[in-house]
Amino acid sequence: MPYNEHLADRIRQILSDKRAKVTEEKKMFGGLCFMVNNKMCIGVMKEDVMARVGRDAAETARTRLGARPMDFTKRPMKDFVFVDPEGTDMEEDLEYWVELCLAYNPLAKVSKKRQKKE
Numbered sequence: 287m288p289y290n291e292h293l294a295d296r297i298r299q300i301l302s303d304k305r306a307k308v309t310e311e312k313k314m315f316g317g318l319c320f321m322v323n324n325k326m327c328i329g330v331m332k333e334d335v336m337a338r339v340g341r342d343a344a345e346t347a348r349t350r351l352g353a354r355p356m357d358f359t360k361r362p363m364k365d366f367v368f369v370d371p372e373g374t375d376m377e378e379d380l381e382y383w384v385e386l387c388l389a390y391n392p393l394a395k396v397s398k399k400r401q402k403k404e
Contacts, residue, residue: 289317289330293374297328297335300384315358325394328387331358335369337383340390347386351379365394 301308301320310321317331329336336356339347341364347353352373356366374380 288332290333293333293335293371293380294318294330296377296380297330297384300381301328301388304384304388306388322388322391325391325396327391327394328384331368333371335374335380335383337367337369337387338365338390338394339367339383339386340365340393343386343390350382365390 297320298308298311301322306322306327308320308322309324312319312321312326315329315331315336317329317336319326319329319336321327326338328338337347344355344364344367347367348355350369350373352370353367354370355362356368357363369383374383
């Protein structure tokens, strides 16, 4: 199943409203990731949001409605959280996730592949 394009458009609009520097939209993990300042920030996989929130925020973030550990590799990724549609249906809920991802973005590391390219 391809990613939810309507959800991607909603994220795109919030990022634009927040004046986030989206440097690229990249297809990965079978979905779409929004790269902010050349770093993976937030994405859409099927119907879920993939939120890069950082280890410190992830534990608290997972207690929110619809949130769960990101574990599609069978090993949870500590900086990421999946959020199902129940947790992103309301605009203020989706905005919360985008803001949380944008808050972590300056602290996130650039991937090793990206560092070599730059």
